[in-house]
Amino acid sequence: MSFLRRWLNPGKRPDPQPFPRLPAEPIDEGGAACRNSDIVSGYRFCATLQLRTPLRVLSRHGELHPGVDRQPPPVTEEGWEGIWVPELRTWRELGIDAREMPPGTMASDIGQIPVDGGEYLKFLVAIRTAAEGDESVTGRRTAVVQVLEETRWDDFARAHGGREAVLNKLFPPFLTTVPRMAARTAAAFARMGYGSPASLSRETDGTLLAVEGVGPAMVKAIRSACELAAEPDSEYVDRVGR
Numbered sequence: 001m002s003f004l005r006r007w008l009n010p011g012k013r014p015d016p017q018p019f020p021r022l023p024a025e026p027i028d029e030g031g032a033a034c035r036n037s038d039i040v041s042g043y044r045f046c047a048t049l050q051l052r053t054p055l056r057v058l059s060r061h062g063e064l065h066p067g068v069d070r071q072p073p074p075v076t077e078e079g080w081e082g083i084w085v086p087e088l089r090t091w092r093e094l095g096i097d098a099r100e101m102p103p104g105t106m107a108s109d110i111g112q113i114p115v116d117g118g119e120y121l122k123f124l125v126a127i128r129t130a131a132e133g134d135e136s137v138t139g140r141r142t143a144v145v146q147v148l149e150e151t152r153w154d155d156f157a158r159a160h161g162g163r164e165a166v167l168n169k170l171f172p173p174f175l176t177t178v179p180r181m182a183a184r185t186a187a188a189f190a191r192m193g194y195g196s197p198a199s200l201s202r203e204t205d206g207t208l209l210a211v212e213g214v215g216p217a218m219v220k221a222i223r224s225a226c227e228l229a230a231e232p233d234s235e236y237v238d239r240v241g242r
Contacts, residue, residue: 119152
């Protein structure tokens with residue numbers, strides 16, 4: 001009960017964290033949550049609310065796993081995607097006549113947002129639903145464009161640097177992904193109509209070398225990037241993890 005005494009100490013106030021955390025220990029019979037089952041009701045999943053977070057993870061944000069005697073179900077494939085955190089019982093559940101603490105906030109890639117994800121979580125879900133569809137890279141990029149055209153998301157798009165910045169984080173132009181290619185060189189190729197791996201692959205070394213900023217090493221890098229391209233006819237690269 002030492003944890004509860006610290007919370008009830010009138011000289012101290014608990015940290016206003018969205019999901020108060022107990023010491024990082026394994027979830028088993030000897031774990032901190034089990035030892036404090038009188039004040040912990042279960043585990044709640046907290047997703048990492050970022051543009052790169054897969055839809056399968058975002059859709060589980062806020063999910064409650066009741067009880068502390070069983071491991072929560074697996075949600076993430078990589079540690080950065082999210083975490084299960086202990087869910088404290090309410091004052092009422094503890095038999096304490098006190099006003100409940102107001103909902104807190106949590107971190108995201110645009111700053112602090114409501115702990116339940118608020119409108120930003122809805123924005124991320126809309127973007128990821130479009131980006132993770134079954135269409136081609138170009139088709140999915142177009143679907144994201146349609147989402148971004150909704151004015152309700154304007155503030156979130158601006159927080160990411162604008163609509164084009166959002167698109168380029170998910171589906172960057174192929175030319176910008178070629179190692180060591182300068183921006184002016186990529187722009188020159190784009191003006192000439194060489195935006196896809198297929199269009200570049202068809203050209204001779206002499207044609208490529210005629211472009212400002214391109215030397216033998218750059219030609220080699222271009223050839224290599226074209227060979228590795230998943231969709232040779234697309235001007236964009238799929239950077240959408242699932």
